[in-house]
Amino acid sequence: MFRRTFWFTSGVAAGVWATTKVNRKLRQLTPESLAATAANKALETGARLKDRAVGFALDVRDNMAQREAELEEALGIHEDPELPAPRRLAAIEHDRSHPKRVGAPTPSQTKHSYNRNEDH
Numbered sequence: 069m070f071r072r073t074f075w076f077t078s079g080v081a082a083g084v085w086a087t088t089k090v091n092r093k094l095r096q097l098t099p100e101s102l103a104a105t106a107a108n109k110a111l112e113t114g115a116r117l118k119d120r121a122v123g124f125a126l127d128v129r130d131n132m133a134q135r136e137a138e139l140e141e142a143l144g145i146h147e148d149p150e151l152p153a154p155r156r157l158a159a160i161e162h163d164r165s166h167p168k169r170v171g172a173p174t175p176s177q178t179k180h181s182y183n184r185n186e187d188h
Contacts, residue, residue: 095101140146 096105
């Protein structure tokens with residue numbers, strides 16, 4: 069009688085353990101759980117990549133400054149060169165100073181519309 073009780077109790081315990089394991093695994097495989105797990109891993113990966121990219125950019129900036137200093141020393145450049153004034157403003161003023169072509173049709177006089185959204 070004691071043997072039967074022992075094996076019955078062992079079977080019940082094994083059944084409860086197996087049922088718990090299966091239910092836990094099924095909960096992990098639901099779409100909501102999988103989406104949450106994927107989102108968490110994506111956030112962790114993104115944070116790691118960002119940290120690495122920032123570290124790489126800082127290393128590049130430091131090494132670039134070091135190399136510029138080495139080149140300036142080797143070439144004997146010790147002061148900042150004076151940059152020429154920007155020429156864009158002069159080009160804009162030059163365009164405004166020219167009169168419009170005589171006889172050219174204005175946009176309101178053309179027979180074709182330049183509206184790209186209208187049907188053809």
